[in-house]
Amino acid sequence: MTDASGEVLPNTEVVVAQLDHAFGFGNIGFDFLGLANGEPDEIGTESLATLYADVFNTATLPFYWGRFEPTRGAPDTARLQQAARWFRDRGVKLKGHPLVWHTVQPDWLLGLPVDEVERLQRERIRRDVADFEGLVDTWDAINEAVIMPVFENGDNGITPLARARGRIPMIRLAFEEARAVNPRATLLLNDFDLSSAFECLIEGVLESGVEIDALGLQTHMHQGYWGEDAMLGMVDRFARYGLPLHLTESSLVSGDLMPADIVDLNDYRVSEWPSTPEGEARQADDLERHYRSLMAHPSVEAVTYWGITDAGAWLGAPIGLVRADGTPKPSYDALRGLVKGEWWLAPTTVLSDARGRVSVEGFAGEYQLGTSARFAASEQSTRFTLSPEDRHTRVTLPSIT
Numbered sequence: 561m562t563d564a565s566g567e568v569l570p571n572t573e574v575v576v577a578q579l580d581h582a583f584g585f586g587n588i589g590f591d592f593l594g595l596a597n598g599e600p601d602e603i604g605t606e607s608l609a610t611l612y613a614d615v616f617n618t619a620t621l622p623f624y625w626g627r628f629e630p631t632r633g634a635p636d637t638a639r640l641q642q643a644a645r646w647f648r649d650r651g652v653k654l655k656g657h658p659l660v661w662h663t664v665q666p667d668w669l670l671g672l673p674v675d676e677v678e679r680l681q682r683e684r685i686r687r688d689v690a691d692f693e694g695l696v697d698t699w700d701a702i703n704e705a706v707i708m709p710v711f712e713n714g715d716n717g718i719t720p721l722a723r724a725r726g727r728i729p730m731i732r733l734a735f736e737e738a739r740a741v742n743p744r745a746t747l748l749l750n751d752f753d754l755s756s757a758f759e760c761l762i763e764g765v766l767e768s769g770v771e772i773d774a775l776g777l778q779t780h781m782h783q784g785y786w787g788e789d790a791m792l793g794m795v796d797r798f799a800r801y802g803l804p805l806h807l808t809e810s811s812l813v814s815g816d817l818m819p820a821d822i823v824d825l826n827d828y829r830v831s832e833w834p835s836t837p838e839g840e841a842r843q844a845d846d847l848e849r850h851y852r853s854l855m856a857h858p859s860v861e862a863v864t865y866w867g868i869t870d871a872g873a874w875l876g877a878p879i880g881l882v883r884a885d886g887t888p889k890p891s892y893d894a895l896r897g898l899v900k901g902e903w904w905l906a907p908t909t910v911l912s913d914a915r916g917r918v919s920v921e922g923f924a925g926e927y928q929l930g931t932s933a934r935f936a937a938s939e940q941s942t943r944f945t946l947s948p949e950d951r952h953t954r955v956t957l958p959s960i961t
Contacts, residue, residue: 568916573932577907580617580651582924582947583855584806584862585899587612589619589647589654591869596646597639603871607886612868613650615896620808620864621647621696623656623688624664632668637691644695654696655864657808658703658750659685660734662711662718669717677721678733685737689745698746700776700808702734706753706761713826727761732770739771750776750808754794762801775801776808780866782818782825782877785846788853799859807854807863814843814870814889815878825875835870835878835889844890847881851898858948865895924948 562568592609594601612619621640622628629635644654660681669677689699702708708722708730722730735747749765749772751758765772775798779791786794798805814835822828854860867873870880881892905922909932912918918929923946930941 562916569912570914570916572912572916573909574912574918574929575907575909575932576905576918576920576922576927576929578905578922579926579928579943581899581903582926582945584618584653584864585616585895586618586620586655586862586864587616587868588622588864588866589643589652590622591872592619592646593622593639593643596643603869605886608869608882609650611882611888611892613652615892615899616652616865616868618653618655618862618864619647620655620657623658624661625684626664626666628688629666629684632666635688637688641692641695644692648695653698654692655698655700656688656692656696658700659688659738660701660718660730661703662708662716662722663704663714665716665718670715672717674721674724677717678725681718681721682733682737685734686741689738689741693742693745697742697744699738699748700750701738701747702731703750704752705731705749706751706757728764728768728770731761731765732768735770735772746773748772748774748776748806748808750778750806752778752780752809754778754798759797762798766801772803774804774806774861776806778809779807780809780811780825780874781846782811782813782828782875782879783820783822784817785812785850788849791850792853792857795854795857795860799857803859804861805857805859806861809866810850810863811866811874811877811879812843812846812850812891813877813879814839814891818877828875830876833876833878835883839878840889840891844894847891848894848898851895855898855903922946 592604595604595606595609621643623640628640647654669680705727708719709727711719731749738745738747749762754777762775777798795805815833816836816839818825818828851863854863865881867880869882869884870878871884873879880889881895882888903923905920905927908920910918910920926943926945928941928943
């Protein structure tokens with residue numbers, strides 16, 4: 561630790577505090593588009609936003625083409641940009657989901673020649689990545705490519721293109737178009753199919769020279785938590801490619817579990833699916849085990865939970881960490897206790913040694929260090945970053961007065 565002139569600061573009392581995690585604690589930001597744009601919204605309230613920002617440092621925004629641009633040539637760009645700025649102002653980083661997918665496609669693609677669909681898809685990628693550069697720099701570049709050419713649950717304009725071109729060329733299209741516009745972007749290959757089919761596809765993509773930044777693994781657990789052994793066994797299978805892993809879509813139910821014989825989660829429909837006290841206790845325990853095991857794995861960089869609230873939750877399932885009435889479930893408290901408690905360095909006063917060194921323990925992330933007398937004053941403190949590889953770092957204080 562030195563001052564602005566480079567002089568070592570021995571026997572100096574300073575305060576060190578954590579500002580953010582390097583690990584991505586994510587959730588979907590879908591519920592806050594209205595609030596961010598000043599629109600009436602019964603779900604995305606200010607109180608829910610406070611609960612969100614107190615735990616999560618990454619938000620996934622919806623770029624489903626069919627909803628983002630239902631009328632050709634009229635994308636919802638300004639509204640999503642405002643939402644991205646709203647999150648950024650709250651210290652939350654953004655990811656866009658997805659650039660290429662066969663589901664939730666605009667009807668105006670139907671019936672167009674394959675070459676025309678490809679041209680429009682490429683233009684869509686370039687336009688949206690360019691329009692959001694600096695706001696959204698992480699993307700699910702392509703979603704669920706394993707089933708994309710053989711998808712039969714409804715007509716769409718992308719499956720015929722994927723069938724004609726093949727999976728690897730579709731992945732190349734997504735990554736190369738996005739990378740050409742924003743070379744700094746983090747681009748994910750994301751899928752729910754965690755079988756050997758996805759492994760074979762990854763190997764083919766890597767062998768073809770496509771540059772993948774991270775692998776996205778979906779883990780919706782409406783039928784119950786898989787358990788640490790099964791989850792980490794799956795993670796290890798994908799860690800062997802040497803790429804960072806993002807658990808992009810995780811969910812755990814706080815009510816009755818979906819029957820085990822359901823293959824496609826979308827096929828399960830009930831009129832009501834309530835959260836229960838027993839289910840909430842189970843969800844909290846499962847969620848804590850889930851996050852502890854993944855946080856400890858060296859290849860996992862992020863976990864995105866798929867829903868902050870039960871209100872409007874995917875498939876009507878009670879997967880939120882907050883009840884529909886806005887009150888936190890035990891699972892919310894459990895996760896917050898990890899993220900902002902056990903895994904968080906609260907402001908800590910330490911005394912530097914004769915060589916100006918201070919010793920603290922903390923997780924990779926952003927920190928602030930300043931003199932204890934005026935810790936809050938920006939001119940008396942400095943920010944620094946600890947990466948997972950760091951064991952020490954040099955910090956310079958702007959001034960000591």
